Amino acid sequence: MSLVACLLWTVFSGSLGGPVQVTNSPFYHLPMFLDAPEPVVAQELFLPVPHRRPVPAGITSLLLPVKRPQQSVQGTGPRAVEVFCGGDQIFVRVDRFQVRSWTNPYLFRLGTCRVSKVNPRFLYFHDRLTECGGESQIVGGQLVYSFTLSYTPPPPQGFAIRVIPLTLPIHCHYNRFHYSYKVGFRPQVQPKTFLKSTRSKLSFSLTVCNEHWEPVPEGQEFVLGELVYFIAQSGVLLAGESLYVDSCYATSTKDPDSQLRVDIITNYGCMTDSRREGSSSYFLSAGGAVLKFSVDALLFRAVSQVLYLHCSMSVSLTTSHVSKSCNYNTAAGRWEELEASPSVCSCCDSTCTDGQDGEFRTSNVEN
Structure with missing residues (x-):
């Protein structure tokens, strides 16, 4: 029986989240954000300048991203282990029906963390990325948090081995560069008057x-x-x-x-x-x-x-x-x-x- 960790967060890493342009419409439908493992444009292009200038060509691809086909995951049936990597947390769900050999849910560990919740069908881990003794490193321009899902059975009694130890690596991948979009934003300034009394320092x-x-x-x-x-x-x-x-x-x-x-x-x-x-x-x-x-x-x-x-x-x-x-x-x-x-x-x-x-x-x- 194979155990597959489905990293939902990273499957769509770099995806633009939908169509870019609607046919026969002067308006663009832009994504809420764009992730990238490395800078899309030079940071200096976002610095203010004292005069007007044409939009640099490097920014055009960021403001009007090219439409990319939406990626999908081929269905492989129910998974024994599913993982969701949130903004600063990791969620792991283990299907107990598919890991029947490892019967005691409280012998599972995600790194150093114990099970957070158990029900008849699933057991859950819900912890912060900085907990559980995970390791972080930069791999291919991405920040990767690595954990180990393990099951350590008690020592065997006699000569028969009933359960073998389980060790399953789990990784959360995060792009290091994040570009957010705010379309049609127009600031409205409401003038206010603030009164503050000023006094010289007392002697x-x-x-x-x-x-x-x-x-x-x-x-x-x-x-x-x-x-x-x-x-x-x-x-x-x-x-x-x-x-x-x-x-x-x-x-x-x-x-x-x-x-x-x-x-x-x-x-x-x-x-x-x-x-x-x-x-x-x-x-x-x-x-x-x-x-x-x-x-x-x-x-x-x-x-x-x-x-x-x-x-x-x-x-x-x-x-x-x-x-x-x-x-x-x-x-x-x-x-x-x-x-x-x-x-x-x-x-x-x-x-x-x-x-x-x-x-x-x-x-x-x-x-």
Whole structure:
């Protein structure tokens, strides 16, 4: 008994799919597409040119293809194995009535894939071309996917062999060049007006101040544990927008990537340093383009006494999990937002994410 794999996809490879011209009619009936194993015309002929020119002769055969006789498959009766190669999938159907020697459908394999469906008459494989361990290669200008349909019987018991192994090669052929037709297409342009507001990039600043919120001169020294005050400020904002400090950390060098660092503000506006026992680090006031906060002066052990504060700021229309100013209230044992509901601070002990829609812009500043 012979097994024949009917590759339906490739039988009509290169076929134009019907008549080209109708007799006594000025119109042409063109195919929906044309496949070819190699380029029909040079790719350069499709490039735009700045002036009119006659249609190159090479394109004529593509625009008005010559009529070819439609191919057909001679009937050979029911097939034991039928194959259909789709765009990115392969379908295999095995007639169980014609492969009676191989009785157990679950011992069939298409490459590494198991049977997808079984009924009393047929068993089916339905898988992607890139699955099942198939191989792909270029053969004669075509992309060919190769698989093996196999049946591995269990080891024989005693000296009698009841079933022999089955191995059947299966191939899917695809032309690499595809020309599609769109006849009578005329684009219709509907004019529309799109309005988009444009704004210059916002400027951000961070100023070191004394307890009277007066900028301190360069080289000002602070005593360990003394409060250092900061004013974060942005340029002019739109109505309803507010400035937020998303993060701040101190280092002993100007390098923001220094491994030696102390986090002050983290997690999109959580004053982490306020959880420290005896801390006086807090957000103090906020609103609009100005935000004020204080930090306890600190030193790094056995390094320079000069500290650098690196901060990331953002502007948002609404207070949210990623736009907030949260202090830790030790007496109440909870996080509290400076102006809004404490609920936006509920993520300060985990990871804050953007749970609300809103426009925001960010910038990094150092001091």
